[in-house]
Amino acid sequence: MKQENNKAYKFGMVIDLDKCTGCGSCMVSCMSENNVPFKEDESKKKDSITWMRVYKLTNGKSFPDTEVVYMPRPCQHCGGKGDHGHSPCVSVCPAVATDYGYDTGIVSQIYTRCFGCRYCMGACPYHARYFNWWDPKWPEGMENYLSPNVSPRMRGVVEKCSFCYHRYQAARDQAYAQGNKDEIDEENYQTACTTACPSGAIVFGDLNNPAHAVHEIVKPDPHPDPRNKHVVGKSRNPKVFRLLERLGTNPKVYYLSEREWVRKAGDNYLDGEWDKIKNHHGATLSND
C-alpha cells in the first residue's frame, strides 16, 4: 500500500485590477466561508480581521485627473527566496504553527499551535496576517451559521487566508471517491473569493498546469530572473506584476492591469528606477 508522492501543485491567483470594482463581495464571501468573526467597531482597520482586504489606490493626481483602482489582497502564499518554501512568515515562526506545503504551495496557519508571538505578522511584507486581540463572539444564535470546515479561533492567535484549503481537501476527497488519485479538476477547487466575484476579476488555479486559466494569463517564467536570482515565477505577461516582487518573496498572487501607474504601485521605486525595469520580459507598454 505504499503510495507515490502526489504530484506537486502550485496554486495561485491572478486578480484583474481593471475588472475589480471594489464591491467587497470577495471580502464578505471570505469572512462567511472561513468563520471570520466581527465586532462592534470594525473601523479600526489594524485590528479588523479581513483575510481578504480590498485596498483603494489612487494615482495621486489632483482633480480631475485623479484615478482610483481597488486592489484585493489575500495572503500572497509566498514561496520565499528562490521559491524554496522559505516564506517570510514560515521562516520566523518559533512554534511551527505555519508551514509551507510543498505539495500545494499553500502557506498554512495552525491556530491551535500558534501561541501569539506575532513574529510572522512582523515578517509579512503584505500585512496579510491578523491577530485575535479578543475572543470571537457571535450574537445569540448566529454561531449556527459557522462552518465545520474551518476551526473558529480564539484570542491570542494569528490567522490569515488559507486559499480556502478546506475546499482543496473537499475537491481531493471527491477525486478520491471517484477513483481519481492524482488530478483534481480546476473548477472543483476554487476559493470563496473567486467564486463570489461578480466581475470575474479573480482567476484561481494551478500555476504549474498549462491547461489552467491562471497559468494562461500569468505565463510564469520557470527560470529565476537573470537580474535577481531570488525571483522565480515572474510573469511573462507584461501587464502582470506581483507586489514587492524585488524582495524575492515570490508571491503566488499576481495582479493584472493595463494601467502603468497601477503596475508601478506594486512596489516602491526610486526616481528613474521604474523606467529601467518596467519593460522586463521584452514588452513595451504604452501609457495612455
Next chain:
Amino acid sequence: MKVDRRSFLGLGLGAAAGIAVSPIGMKLTDDSSIWTQNWPWTPVPVDGEVTYENSVCSLCPGSCGISVRKINNRPVKIEGLAGYPINDGGACLHGIAGLQYLYDPSRVKTPLKKNGDKFEEISWDDAIAIVAAKLADIRKSGSAEKLACIADKEQGSVSGLFKRLLKTFGSPNFYTMPGLESYLELTAETLHGEGQTIAFDLENASFVLSFGAGIIEGWGSPVNCFKANASRKERKAKLYQIEPRLSNTAANADKWIPVKPGTEADLALGICAVILENKLFDSPATSSFKGGLNKFGALLQKEYTPSKTAEITGVNASDIEKIATLFANAKMPLAVFGKGRGDGAQSLKELAAVHILNCLVGNINKKGGAFVQPKLKYLEFADESMDSIAENGFAKTKAAPYVNQLIEKVNESSQPVVEALFVYNANPCHSLHDAKKVKQALGKIPFVVSFSSFLDETAMEADIILPSHTFIERLEDVPSCAGLAKSVVGLTKPVVEPLFDTKNPGDAVILIAKALEGNIAQSFEWETYEECLEEVAAGIWDSLSEDGFAIISEEVPSESVPVNISLLANNPATVQAQGDFELTLIPIDNMRLISAGISVSPFAIKTVSDKVLKGKDIVVDINPLTASGLKDGGVAMLTTPIGTARVIVNFNEGIMPGIIGMVEGLGHTFDNKYVSNKGININALIGPVIESGSGLDAAFGIKAKISKA
C-alpha cells in the same frame, strides 16, 4: 529500629521516584499542553452532510439566484447560483452575508404591541384581532380611504395582496418607496405612454453614457450590471460616466466627466442640441416624434448651445461636442439615467432628457439599446368582491401622488389624512428625505402596522408589528425589474424552518382580510399564501416551482413605440438645491452599504473603509481646494438648512470643488450594536424639494456649509 528523619527522606525520595517513573508526569505534561490549546468557549460547528438549496435573494430589486450551502441541514453559506439567468454565479456582498439577517439581533421574534413607549409581546391571534378591529372601526366611520400602505414595490404577489386588501377595504392609497423601477415606469409613461417601462441592454451596448448611474454601485440589478461592466473590455465597449465625483463607476469607466450636481438634465439637453444641430440623429426615428420636435429644437438652439451648457454644467463646450459625436456615432449607444443607485431623489426632467438621447439616436428596442416594453405582468388575481364602501372609497383620488407628499400632507393637515398605515418592506423613517419629519408624520397617524422582520426605525414607530419571515425563511415570487433587459420571475423558497414566531407577510394579509369579514374576506378565500401564489401565478407556476424561475421575455422587443417630447419642449425648470450656503452636500451610494429598505449586515459594515466611517463618526469627502480652514482627518460641523452634524473631513481629489459627499445608509438608530449608531443618516440633513409638474422629490442634494468643530 528508629524512625528518624532519614526514613522520611527515604519516603519522600521514594514517592518522588515512584511518581517520576509512573506515567503521571508524561501524561500530565501532554494533557496540560493540549489543555492550553483547548478553547471550550469557542463554538465547535457540527459537521455533517453537505447539501445545497437554490432560492432567490430578495434583499434588493436585483433578484439574484442564490445557492444556500447547508451542513447537517443547517445553512452555513449563501453563494451566487450558477446558471441563473440574472447573475449566473456571482453574488453581491449583501446577499452573501444574508444568513446574518436570519440571526440579526434586531429581529422581531413575535408580534408586538406598543404600550406607551414600550412594546409588549402578544399572540398572532390577538394581533390580527386588534388590527381587524381598528380597521373595522375606520371603515364603519366612513373613512375607508384613510387606510394607506407603503410598500417597497408595485410588483409581486405580496404587494398585490396589500393592494387587494386596500381596494376591497375601499382605499386607493397604496404607495411605493421611490425606486429605480418606479422612475423607469414614470419616464416611459411620460415619453411613450401608459403601461410601459424601460430596460437597458447594458450587456450589448457599445457606448454607455451614464448620467451618474452607479452601474457598479448597486444600480439596477447589481450583479447583472457588474457582469455587463466586466465584459466591457472584451466587447470593446466604452463607458463614459457623468457625475460630480469619482465614484467607483467613474473610476472604472473609460472616462469620467465631472458635472455640477443637479445639472445632468442640462448636460443631456446640451448633448441633444449638438446632435440636432449636427444632424447626428436617426431621422427615421425622429420623424415620428410627437409633442413639438421643432419647438424642442428651437429651445435647444437657444438655451442649450455648447457654450451655454458648459456654463451651467461645468463641462467644457468642446467636450460636450465630442461626447455628443461619439455617442451619436457609436454602433449601439445607450444613455442611462438614475443617479447613484437610482432609488434616491430624481427629477423627471433629468430622466426624460437622458432618455430622449436614446430616442434621438434611434436605439429604442434595438440590441444594445433601451427597451421600451409593457410592464411585467404575470399575476392573475381573480376579480375582487366589492361592496359599496369599497367602490366609493377606492374611486376617491389618492391623498397624494407620491409618498413624500403624503408625508408632507400628513404633517401639515390638521385633519387626519391617514387613519391607519401599513408599512411593508420599507423603512421610510430612515430612507426618505428629512427623516425627522417622516417620523413626526408616522407619529401623527393614529394606527401604524409594520410588517418588518426587524425592529428598524419605522417599526419602532408602529403600534403593532406583525413580523415577517426573512427571505431565507419564506416563499415569495420575486420579479426582476430595475431596468434589466430580460424579465425574469424568481421564486424565493424557505431554506430553513422559521426561527421565531413570524409569518409570511402574505399570510398575515390574508389573516387580516379574513378577520375583516364581508366582501374583504370573500376576496381572500385562500387558506394560505402558498395556495394564493400557486393560483395567481398559475401561468408560470410549473417553471417557477421546478426551475426556481420563469423567463417572461428575453428578446429585443420588436414594436416601435411612440415618442412624445412635449414635457421637454415646454422647457421645465431645473430643480435647485434648497438653501443659500456656498457648498452643496450630495449623497454617495456605496456598494458596501444599503440605503433603502433593510439595513446593512455586520459583515458588510466591516468592509466599509475608514475613509467612510471611523468609530462612530461619518467621514465626508471634500476637495482640498474647497476645504479652507479644515484639516484632513479633522472633525468639522456640517450644517444644512435642515440640520447639523459632526463629521470627519477627508480630503479627496476625486470630488469637484464646492461639493461635499456623504455616504448614504449609515446612522441607523435601532438596537443592533454592529450596524447602529454609526455615522449619521444623510436623509436627516437633506429635505425634499418637490419638482413642479411631476410631483417627485428631486432633491439631488442640499446647500451646506462646513466649519472646523
Next chain:
Amino acid sequence: MSEIENKAENGSTEIAGEGTAGEAKDDKGLGLGVIFFIIAFVACFLSGTLLFPKLLYSKKEQPFNFDHALHVGEAGDCETCHSLREDGSFTGIPKLATCLDCHTEEPLGETEDEAVFTEEYVAKEKEVPWLVYSRQPDCVFFSHVAHTQAGGMDCVSCHGHIGESTSSRPYEENRITGYSRDIWGQNIFGIKKNSWDRMKMDDCAKCHKKETGHQGYCFQCHK
C-alpha cells in the same frame, strides 16, 4: 560580616562532623530509609499507573449497548453503515434514518437494548447521542476516503476489531483535555502494540512517513 562567616563555617563543620559520626555508628536508619523509599516508590508508582488513570478519565455509558458483531453479521461489512458519500465525505456514525433502513418501530430482535432504541429514539424520532471513541478535536481534518480508497487501508488499521465487539464499552473522557481516551490509548504509558492502539499526531505522522515518504504538511490534517 566576618562574624556571620565564622558562624556559618562553624555550623557547617558541626553538621559535617555529626553526619560522619552517625554514618559510622549506625546504618539501621538508612535501612529503614531504603524500606520507606521502596514502599513509597511502589505505592506512588502503582497509584500513578493504576489509580491515576481512574482519576484522569471520567466514564460515560453509551445510551445503550450496541452489538457490532451482530450487525456485521446481519448487514454485511463496515461500509454498510459507515459509508462514504458521493462527494467523498464520510458519514461517520449513522443517523437514525440509516438505522431505519432495516429497523422499524417494532424491534427486530428481543434484546433490551433494542427495546430502548425503538422506544426512546425510533418512536420519538430522536437521534441517538452516541459517544464517539475515536473523535478527534475540532482542529483536525481527517479524510476517510484518502485512507480507505486512495490509500487502500482497511478499517481495522485504525479502529481495531471494534466490528467484532458484542457490547459497547464505556466512553472514557479525559478530564483535562476533554478528549476520548482512545486518542492516547488504553495503555497509560502510551505503549503501542497495535496500529490502532493510539491516535495521536505522532502516530499519524509516523505512518505517513512510512507509507508516503513524508510526514505531511500542517494543513494536510489541520484546519
